[in-house]
Amino acid sequence: MSERIKPLPPLNCLQAFEAAARSLSFTQAATELSLTQSAISRQIKRLEECLGRPLFHRDALGVALTPAGKRYFNLVQRLLRELASGTAALTRSQGSLQLTLASSPTIASMWLTRKLPELQQLYPQLEIRILTTADPRQLDLSEFDLALYYLVPGEMEPSGVQISRIMEQEEVIAVCNAGYLQQAGSITSPQQMLREHTLLELEDYYHDWLTWEDWFEAIAEPYQAPARTLKANSYQLLMQAALAGQGVALGWARLLQPYLQEGTLIQALPHSMPSKGYLCLLEPSHRHPSAATRMFTQWLLPERDN
Incomplete structure (x- = not known):
């Protein structure tokens, strides 16, 4: 018989900790999760009690992760992303080719929507969903398959993604x-x-x-x-x-x-x-490319596969 999994901290406590550790703000975590700041504090306190050690330093200037908190944050964030990615894959209908594209509102409205008819003519089986937000650093990597943004090399680049330039010499x-x-x-x-x-x-x-x-x-x-x-x-x-x-x-x-x-x-x-800045394609580093993402990247960057 396989070994029984030992009790784990509640998922809502892990989600509260991940959001607070990522932003280093209980207030921002509360806003992101549609909770009160006191609820975030209670959930993190419960998690710390469960682990038997503090995860945050708290003072008048704000909060900072303890060494244990930093290690646990890396683990929790990776596992939550894998769980979200796996859940999304399982909830998609069999045989469908769904693709969520994130981009700025400008790129979505002025460039992407004008290019999509060409893509859909080539791959009519693709189901496209567009997610817009101005700042790519605010994206949750589990919420999109690919993203399109103008980025300045070395400045304000989001983490956890592979970046490929779409347009050179802009x-x-x-x-x-x-x-x-x-x-x-x-x-x-x-x-x-x-x-x-x-x-x-x-x-x-x-x-x-x-x-x-x-x-x-x-x-x-x-x-x-x-x-x-x-x-x-x-x-x-x-x-x-x-x-x-x-x-x-x-x-x-x-x-x-x-x-x-x-x-x-x-x-x-x-x-x-x-x-x-250059128009770039962002691909989550932690995820294996799906058939839908391969279709899109082959259409957008055909020279990359040659």
């Missing part, structure tokens, strides 16, 4: 709708654009590397505060404003290629700068 250009030029007048130079046109500016902590100031510096033009601006903390909203003729925005040339080809957006000036 350029950042100034774009607007043709209707905007009919209303506001032509754009003849970078300096004239600053003086006479509305610049669409992104206020976003994650994409703060895509700024007008950087763009002007890269094209060797002096920068000053533009005469008029329209600001938003969502790049998706900013691009919708550009499409609606509200002003001039910065955009990635290859991401916006379909809009440039059909004329819904035009390049306002011939100048461009190399992008600091």
